[in-house]
Amino acid sequence: MASRHRNASPAAEPSGKDSPHRGSPTMASSSPRRAGESPLGAPAAPLLDAAEAKESVTVTVRFRPLSPREVRLGEEIAWYADGDTTVRSEQNQSIAYAYDRVFGPTTTTRHVYDAAALHVVGGAMDGINGTIFAYGVTSSGKTHTMHGDQISPGIIPLAVKDAFSIIQETPNREFLLRVSYLEIYNEVVNDLLNPSGQNLRIREDLQGTFVEGIKEEVVLSPAHALSLIAAGEEHRHVGSTNFNLLSSRSHTIFTLTIESSPCGESSEGEAVTFSQLNLIDLAGSESSRAETTGVRRKEGSYINKSLLTLGTVISKLTDGKATHVPFRDSKLTRLLQSSLSGQGRVSLICTVTPASSNSEETHNTLKFAHRAKHIEIQALQNKIMDEKSLIKKYQNEIRQLKEELDQLKRGILSGTPLKDPTEDNAILWKQKLEDGNVKLQSRLEQEEEAKAALLARIHRLTKLILVSTKATQTPRLSQRPGPRRRHSFGEEELTCLPHRRRDMVLNGESNDLFVPMEGFDETLEVSSKGEKKNRKGLLNWFKLRKHDGGSAALTSSDGDQSSLRKAFTAPSTPLGNGLNFQTEQGMSDPLVPEDASCDLLSVDHEEFHSDGLRGEAPLVSRKTTDHVDLLREQLKILSGEVALHTSVLKRLMEEAGRSTMNGHIEKVNNEIKEKQWQIANLEREIKGKLDQLEHPLSQAELLEQLNEKAFELEVKTADNRILQDQLQQKASECQKLQETVAHLQEQLSQALEANDLLSESIIFQQNTDMNLQTRSQVHKENPASTDISDELHQKARQSEINDLKQRLCELTEAKAKLETRNQKLLEESMYAKGLASAAGIELKALSGEVTKLMNHNERLESELASARNSTQRRVNNAQRVGSRDSITKRHEAASRRHVHASYEREQALEAILMEKDQREAELQKKIEESKQKEAFLEGELANMWVLVAKLKKSQGVGQDGMGTKLDGS
C-alpha cells in the first residue's frame, strides 16, 4: 500500500456536467450538500464544471459558554451571537461581523456539524477534496468541537460515521477507505499512528505536497477508524497551561482517503474517484499574557508562529495583488497548501470565548475568520487512472483470484460420486457413493491448502473494499434519505459504545438524551481520575475500553465481542498475506453457508483481531500469535469441511426421499457433529489464547504511560534547567562571599598567630631568666645537692634545651616579623608625629604672622587717626586766622594737598587692610584645616598607642601565664 499521505491533490482533469450538487458561489453553507445527495450511484459519475464549482470557504463561528473559572472571576460578555450569522461586540454595538453561520454557547456540535461539515464530508465521498479545521485561541473549544467528548461527539467521529453511512446508502459503488493521522509539534511532523514515524519530511511532486513515509491504515468500520484516532491521540502532545488543563500543544491532521468505483463487472474501465478529507484540530494561539516558561513557552512560540503564517497566507490569498504566498514558511501551511489554494471544499470553524478578558483575542479570531471568507475554492471532483487506484488494483486481483478459485472448485467437484440416482442396486450405489466420498476427501485434503490460501487472499482483499449490505441496486440518489439516517450499517461496530450515545451519534439527537449505561459510569470515573493520562475526547472511551474492558468484552455476548474486536483491530497493511480462511463477502459460494454472506462486517472479527494485535501491540509474543493463527487456520479448514459436508448432506437429503440412504446420512451427520465439536474446541482454545494476548496490551499501555512520563520529564527537565541556572548564579555569588570571609579569617588568624608567638617568646625569655636566677641562687646555697640533681636531669634538660632551641628559632623568626611590623608601626607613628609637629609649627608660624598683621593693622589705624586729627586741627586754625588771606590761601592749598595725600594714603591703607583681612581669612582657613589634620593625626596616633598598649598588655598576660606555668613545674 502506498505509504504516503497526500494532501488533497486532484490527479485527473475535471470534466463533465450536470452535477446535482453544484456549489453555491457565495455561501457554501447556505446550501450544504447532504450526504444523500451524492451522484455516485450514477454509472458514469458526473463531474463539476470548473466555473460552476466555484465556492467560498464556509466560515462558521462557535461560542463556547463561560467556563466555571471565568464565571468565578466575574468575567463579562464581550462578544455575542446576534442572530444566526452575526457576531457583535457588547461594548461597541457598531462593531459586528457576518459569517455563514454563528452558533451560540448552547449549540450542540451536531448542529455545527450539519452546517459546517456535512457538505464537506458528502463532497469527499463524491470525490471532492475537503478540509475542515477548527481555529481559535487556546481553550476556546477547538478540540471540543473537533473531537468532542463522551457526551457530545465532535466533528471527526460524526464525519467518520457519516462516511460509512454514505457507503451503506450507495449500494452500486465500492469504496476503499484509509486513514492517516499526524501532528505538527514544534514544526516537526510526527506520525500518530506509528510512534516510530517521527520527524517526517514533507515532499512535493506534481500532484502537491505529501508526507513521506506516513502510515496509512485501511479502515473497515467507524469504530475501527475511531479506535485508530484514539490510539493516535495517545501520542499527541498535550500539556497543562494557565488557560487549559489539557491544552493541545500540536496541530493534528486526520486524513480520510476515499477511493470509490462502480460495483462489480461494470466497474471495468470506469474511472475511480479519489479524494481526501482532512480534519484538522489546530493548537490554540497563546496570548502574550500567558505566563509560560521552558517547554511550554517554546511550544507556544512555535504554535503562534505557524498560526501567524496561516493568517498571512490567508491574507495573501484574499489579496488579489499578492504575488507570493508564503506557504513554505510553516509546515502547517505547506500541508494545507492544496486545500487553501482552493482545491476542494474548505470549512473553517472559528471557536471563540465570549469572556471580556479574551476580548482582544476573540476580535483577532473574528478578523481572521472574516478574511478567510474571501478565499475562493473550487469543488472539483477528482478522478484517477485505474493503475493509480488502490481499489482498482484490489478489484482486479480479486477477480483473478476468483477465477482461479472457480477452476479449483470445478476440479474438486468433478470428482464427486453423485452420478446416477436412478440406479437400481442400492448397495452398489452406496458403495460408489462411499468410494466417491473417500476420493473427494483425499482430493479435498490435497487441494484444501491451495483453496484456503486463495480464499484467504480473496477475503482479505474483499473485506478492505467496502460495499453496502443493501441487496438492491436501485440508484443511490433516489434511495438515500436525508442527513439523519436510521440504518443498521455500523451499528454493530458501535455496540462498544453505550447504546444511547450510539443512537445519538447516528441520529443526531441532542445531549439531553444521553443516559449513561451501567459500566459507562465507571468508565467516566476512571476518565476523570486519570484525566490527563487518558487525554480528551470521545475517542478516549475507546482507549479506556481497550485498557479496562478488553478481556471482559471478549467473553461477553457475541455481538459485543465481535464489535469490540473490530473496534480495536485492523490489518496493519492490506497486502498482508496471512492464510486466513474467511467466508467470502458479497459472493455466492457453494462451500459457504448462505447466511454467512449476509452481513459484510459480521464475519471477520477474529481475523481483525489478530491483525489488529499485530498492528497495535508490537510486544505481542510472536509465538502466541502464530499459535492463534494456526488454530484459526484449523478452524477455517474445519469450517470448510463442515460446509462441504453440509452441501453433501443437502444433496443426500434430496436423495433420501427416494432411496434408503439413512445410514449414510447418519454417518455424514455424525461427521458434521464431530467437526462442529472440533470447531467448538478450537474456538475455546482461540479464546484462551486471545485472553493470553491481553498481557502485551498491558505492556503496550505501560509503554504509552512511559512515553507520557518521558514527556512530563522533558517539561520538568526544562524547568529544572532554568532553576539550575539561577541556582548556579546564587552559588557563584555565595562562593565569592565565602572567599572574602576566608581571606578575612586568614588575616585574622595570621595576626593572632603572630601575637601568640610574641607572647610565647617573651614568656620563654622571662622563664629562662628566672630559672637561671633560681639555679644560681641554689648553687650558691648548696653546691652538692645541685650536682646530683644536675646529673639526674642532665638528659632531660638536654632534650628540653633542644626543644627550647627549636622554639627559640621559631620565636626569633616570629620576633623578627613582629619587629618588622613594629618598625612599620613606629615608622607610621613617627610619620604621623612629624606631620603633627609640622602642622603645629605651621600653625605657630601662622599665628605669629596673624599677630604681626594685627599689630601692623593697629599701627596703621592709629596713624590714620592721628593724620585725621592733624588735618582737622589745621583746618580749624585756618578758619581762626581767616583775616590773613594770603596766608590762608597758602595754607588752604597746602592743607588741601595734605588732605588729598592723606586721603590717598587712607585709601591705600584701607586696600592694604582689606588685603590683610583676606590673607587673614585664608590663613584662618588654613589653620582650621591644619587643626583638622592635626586632630585626625592625633586620633591615628591615639589608635596606634591603643594598639601598642594592647600588644603590651597581651604580652604582659602571656608573661604572667608562662611564669605561672614555669613556677608550677
Ligand SMILES: Nc1ncnc2c1ncn2[C@@H]1O[C@H](COP(=O)(O)OP(=O)(O)OP(=O)(O)O)[C@@H](O)[C@H]1O
Ligand atoms: N461549546 C462548548 N460547550 C461546553 N464546553 C466547552 C465548549 N467548548 C469548549 N468547552 C470546554 O472548554 C474547555 C477547553 O476546550 P478545548 O480543550 O476544546 O479548547 P481548545 O481550544 O482545544 O484549547 P487548546 O488550544 O489549549 O487545546 C474544555 O473543558 C471544554 O470541555
